[in-house]
Amino acid sequence: MANNKIPNRILLAEDQLPRYWYNLRADMPEQPDPMLNPGTGQPLQTQELYPVFCEELCRQEMDSQTRYVEIPEEIVEYYKTYRPSPVHRAYRLEELLDTPAQIYYKFEGNNTSGSHKLNSAIAQAYYAKKEGLRGLTTETGAGQWGTALAMACAYFQLPLTVYMVKGSFTQKPYRRSIIQTFGAKVVASPSDTTNAGRAILEKNPDTTGSLGCAISEAIEKAVTTEGYRYVLGSVLNQVLLHQSVIGLEAKAALEQYDIYPDIIVGCAGGGSNLGGLIAPFMQDKLTGKANPRIVAVEPASCPSLTRGKYTYDFCDLANVTPLAKMYTLGSAFIPGANHAGGLRYHGMSPILSKLYHDGYMEAVSYEQTNVFKAAELFSRAEGILPAPESSHAIRGAIDEAVKCKESGEAKVILFGLTGTGYFDMSAYEQYLSGTMSDTIPSDEELAAFVPKLG
Amino acid sequence: MANNKIPNRILLAEDQLPRYWYNLRADMPEQPDPMLNPGTGQPLQTQELYPVFCEELCRQEMDSQTRYVEIPEEIVEYYKTYRPSPVHRAYRLEELLDTPAQIYYKFEGNNTSGSHKLNSAIAQAYYAKKEGLRGLTTETGAGQWGTALAMACAYFQLPLTVYMVKGSFTQKPYRRSIIQTFGAKVVASPSDTTNAGRAILEKNPDTTGSLGCAISEAIEKAVTTEGYRYVLGSVLNQVLLHQSVIGLEAKAALEQYDIYPDIIVGCAGGGSNLGGLIAPFMQDKLTGKANPRIVAVEPASCPSLTRGKYTYDFCDLANVTPLAKMYTLGSAFIPGANHAGGLRYHGMSPILSKLYHDGYMEAVSYEQTNVFKAAELFSRAEGILPAPESSHAIRGAIDEAVKCKESGEAKVILFGLTGTGYFDMSAYEQYLSGTMSDTIPSDEELAAFVPKLG
Numbered sequence: 046m047a048n049n050k051i052p053n054r055i056l057l058a059e060d061q062l063p064r065y066w067y068n069l070r071a072d073m074p075e076q077p078d079p080m081l082n083p084g085t086g087q088p089l090q091t092q093e094l095y096p097v098f099c100e101e102l103c104r105q106e107m108d109s110q111t112r113y114v115e116i117p118e119e120i121v122e123y124y125k126t127y128r129p130s131p132v133h134r135a136y137r138l139e140e141l142l143d144t145p146a147q148i149y150y151k152f153e154g155n156n157t158s159g160s161h162k163l164n165s166a167i168a169q170a171y172y173a174k175k176e177g178l179r180g181l182t183t184e185t186g187a188g189q190w191g192t193a194l195a196m197a198c199a200y201f202q203l204p205l206t207v208y209m210v211k212g213s214f215t216q217k218p219y220r221r222s223i224i225q226t227f228g229a230k231v232v233a234s235p236s237d238t239t240n241a242g243r244a245i246l247e248k249n250p251d252t253t254g255s256l257g258c259a260i261s262e263a264i265e266k267a268v269t270t271e272g273y274r275y276v277l278g279s280v281l282n283q284v285l286l287h288q289s290v291i292g293l294e295a296k297a298a299l300e301q302y303d304i305y306p307d308i309i310v311g312c313a314g315g316g317s318n319l320g321g322l323i324a325p326f327m328q329d330k331l332t333g334k335a336n337p338r339i340v341a342v343e344p345a346s347c348p349s350l351t352r353g354k355y356t357y358d359f360c361d362l363a364n365v366t367p368l369a370k371m372y373t374l375g376s377a378f379i380p381g382a383n384h385a386g387g388l389r390y391h392g393m394s395p396i397l398s399k400l401y402h403d404g405y406m407e408a409v410s411y412e413q414t415n416v417f418k419a420a421e422l423f424s425r426a427e428g429i430l431p432a433p434e435s436s437h438a439i440r441g442a443i444d445e446a447v448k449c450k451e452s453g454e455a456k457v458i459l460f461g462l463t464g465t466g467y468f469d470m471s472a473y474e475q476y477l478s479g480t481m482s483d484t485i486p487s488d489e490e491l492a493a494f495v496p497k498l499g
Numbered sequence: 500m501a502n503n504k505i506p507n508r509i510l511l512a513e514d515q516l517p518r519y520w521y522n523l524r525a526d527m528p529e530q531p532d533p534m535l536n537p538g539t540g541q542p543l544q545t546q547e548l549y550p551v552f553c554e555e556l557c558r559q560e561m562d563s564q565t566r567y568v569e570i571p572e573e574i575v576e577y578y579k580t581y582r583p584s585p586v587h588r589a590y591r592l593e594e595l596l597d598t599p600a601q602i603y604y605k606f607e608g609n610n611t612s613g614s615h616k617l618n619s620a621i622a623q624a625y626y627a628k629k630e631g632l633r634g635l636t637t638e639t640g641a642g643q644w645g646t647a648l649a650m651a652c653a654y655f656q657l658p659l660t661v662y663m664v665k666g667s668f669t670q671k672p673y674r675r676s677i678i679q680t681f682g683a684k685v686v687a688s689p690s691d692t693t694n695a696g697r698a699i700l701e702k703n704p705d706t707t708g709s710l711g712c713a714i715s716e717a718i719e720k721a722v723t724t725e726g727y728r729y730v731l732g733s734v735l736n737q738v739l740l741h742q743s744v745i746g747l748e749a750k751a752a753l754e755q756y757d758i759y760p761d762i763i764v765g766c767a768g769g770g771s772n773l774g775g776l777i778a779p780f781m782q783d784k785l786t787g788k789a790n791p792r793i794v795a796v797e798p799a800s801c802p803s804l805t806r807g808k809y810t811y812d813f814c815d816l817a818n819v820t821p822l823a824k825m826y827t828l829g830s831a832f833i834p835g836a837n838h839a840g841g842l843r844y845h846g847m848s849p850i851l852s853k854l855y856h857d858g859y860m861e862a863v864s865y866e867q868t869n870v871f872k873a874a875e876l877f878s879r880a881e882g883i884l885p886a887p888e889s890s891h892a893i894r895g896a897i898d899e900a901v902k903c904k905e906s907g908e909a910k911v912i913l914f915g916l917t918g919t920g921y922f923d924m925s926a927y928e929q930y931l932s933g934t935m936s937d938t939i940p941s942d943e944e945l946a947a948f949v950p951k952l953g
Contacts (some may be wrong), residue, residue: 428610
């Protein structure tokens with residue numbers, strides 16, 4: 046049944062855990078445009094970020110030169126509790142698709158956060174603890190980031206307040222409970238605990254919230270609380286740096302069997318997983334060593350890469366953040382009420398935006414029912430219930446494998462299985478009962494939100 | 500922080516996966532008493548089981564002689580998608596407990612069933628498929644077994660009907676959905692689809708059901724449906740045989756670092772995990788090679804080993820099964836409405852019952868809040884949210900580690916972390932909010948259910 050030369054799960058030993066994160070910017074021929082201070086319109090200086098993020102993370106955010114950043118020993122020790130994570134060969138899926146393609150997936154779901162988010166959460170909590178902070182704030186949408194940061198803060202015994210998008214807070218009580226089990230405080234956003242929240246509630250008391258709004262609240266709470274800072278689980282350069290551990294491990298695992306992917310597929314919300322997964326492969330591409338296709342998959346309901354504008358925009362709804370040059374649907378854009386889970390952010394990592402703009406990667410979008418169809422097929426074949434977010438990448442990988450069947454090409458496909466769907470069963474229920482909606486914004490709807498800033 | 504000689508996760512390679520299950524009965528100086536036909540009172544013959552189980556499984560059930568049973572290649576191939584499972588060293592927990600003990604746990608939760616149940620589910624589905632059956636029935640209480648069997652049946656494309664205890668069916672809609680995602684049919688038990696269910700509903704229309712009742716229904720459905728057989732996830736000898744893969748892997752992993760446990764702790768409901776985990780260590784004990792302490796941990800609300808009677812009893816509520824000699828609280832016993840999850844069965848594996856009766860193992864029971872206190876500590880220390888069932892073993896292991904602190908002994912403790920608690924957040928919520936109850940049956944309550952059969 047299976048090709049015994051390549052195991053079902055390629056596992057690295059503990060001592061093969063990467064000791065350095067890789068900073069993709071160091072190899073980019075052109076840098077992403079700098080963040081701007083929205084008041085002055087001038088490029089942001091590192092120290093302007095100090096009131097928001099802890100200092101080492103501000104430096105990582107702004108440092109485009111250092112190619113390899115040593116992972117602190119304490120973080121390595123924590124990584125060892127759940128890393129290296131496996132690369133699976135999808136033998137059964139290949140068989141069901143009857144494709145000549147080889148399909149591999151890097152599985153980041155085997156930790157309690159249920160996703161790759163823990164890779165950056167533990168790093169950010171570590172630096173906060175080291176700097177002597179009294180606590181952290183953050184936001185969470187689907188809940189994976191909130192869970193991951195709660196786990197990391199529990200480990201370092203650091204207080205945490207999580208602003209959870211109200212829609213998720215209400216629909217996902219168990220996500221809320223798991224965050225609380227790890228000792229964090231969870232506040233439904235918008236809330237009356239911040240000016241940003243109160244302003245939004247006054248305008249729209251019945252809103253179910255948005256990620257952009259929760260970011261505004263979490264930042265406000267951090268900068269107005271003594272000894273607190275804010276942390277963010279995606280979009281930022283520092284997050285992509287930490288997440289490079291995914292790609293470094295995946296590349297090392299495949300190299301043990303002399304495998305190099307022809308196509309790399311990842312889901313894309315803010316870009317944390319995609320940026321991490323592709324990092325060392327993109328390095329090969331930027332330095333001319335290899336030329337794999339790199340495909341970002343996003344939901345049709347929130348199509349920042351495929352239908353957004355590459356321009357300066359705010360990262361949050363209340364417009365308290367610096368301006369970032371990125372593919373964006375506009376900071377006030379809120380995707381329609383279909384699922385799309387953690388892929389509902391209006392913008393995209395500036396690094397990935399620049400690479401996409403410069404032609405180093407492709408992007409496609411899929412409707413939700415099509416994504417869940419792939420999730421259902423995958424779960425039955427591979428025995429892993431995928432997160433809805435990850436299922437976008439599954440859809441993309443399956444479609445590439447089907448193309449290989451048509452063309453007869455035995456391509457090597459690697460995709461990122463970022464997490465598990467155990468807390469997303471209500472979405473699966475919608476899919477199974479046929480009540481899941483496909484929401485595609487019209488051009489007119491999108492036009493109403495396009496930022497007019499730069 | 501950590502002792503670098505022993506990794507955080509001891510991983511076996513794919514080619515170190517056991518190729519044989521170990522049959523504990525082959526080394527028992529005295530065999531468990533045979534199952535009896537309740538009509539004749541005579542020892543059951545293998546072929547009497549054929550209408551219920553598929554034939555190869557009937558043979559495994561009755562075969563006490565064959566010491567090692569080769570694992571069929573198809574099952575090995577499936578095992579490879581999630582096995583070997585890791586043995587973790589609980590460095591952080593040791594640190595927090597400030598104990599000289601070394602604590603290890605065999606983690607079986609990193610698969611979508613969320614537990615060790617998949618080890619036997621895939622085996623039972625394989626034999627059913629091989630025999631050309633048209634479908635299977637089973638019951639599930641907490642839902643881990645139902646999920647595992649649904650995954651296994653999806654893999655072999657075999658129809659499955661799961662009788663789910665009504666209380667769980669109602670309280671755990673997401674468990675129901677995940678079973679449905681894998682294509683199985685889920686029926687709340689008691690139901691009007693069987694005589695057993697209808698009889699129970701007539702007597703008690705508002706009952707929330709019990710495992711014993713769901714077993715009765717699943718068996719009736721199987722024996723009255725052409726080409727169907729019944730499968731069970733615990734208690735049976737065949738299940739302990741399949742689950743020996745847990746212990747065999749754990750022993751092999753520890754041996755790589757010359758470690759041998761002084762104490763082995765497992766939670767005990769029907770005995771599937773405990774019997775599997777201890778199998779090769781019990782072999783050493785039975786054959787005089789080693790003498791580890793073996794501790795079964797059960798809920799105080801359903802204390803079959805610590806307060807039950809060692810006698811013949813039915814395995815189900817409607818008394819359609821053969822009689823098994825086991826520690827039992829009586830087939831009509833239903834534990835109080837506290838959690839205890841999958842540990843609510845009235846009886847105990849006949850093999851484990853015999854070993855306990857003959858003094859080869861110990862048993863303790865704990866109240867639920869004490870168990871969840873251990874779960875909370877463990878999750879924050881080790882970053883894994885444990886299943887409530889597994890948390891009984893955590894409680895037991897922690898208490899042994901604390902005793903080591905008091906005595907200054909650096910003992911080696913191994914416990915079974917059977918699964919994750921992602922679908923048990925309502926129980927965690929009860930614990931966190933202080934509304935979790937400790938239900939301990941009185942001697943009088945227990946006396947009312949003691950079987951008077953033999």
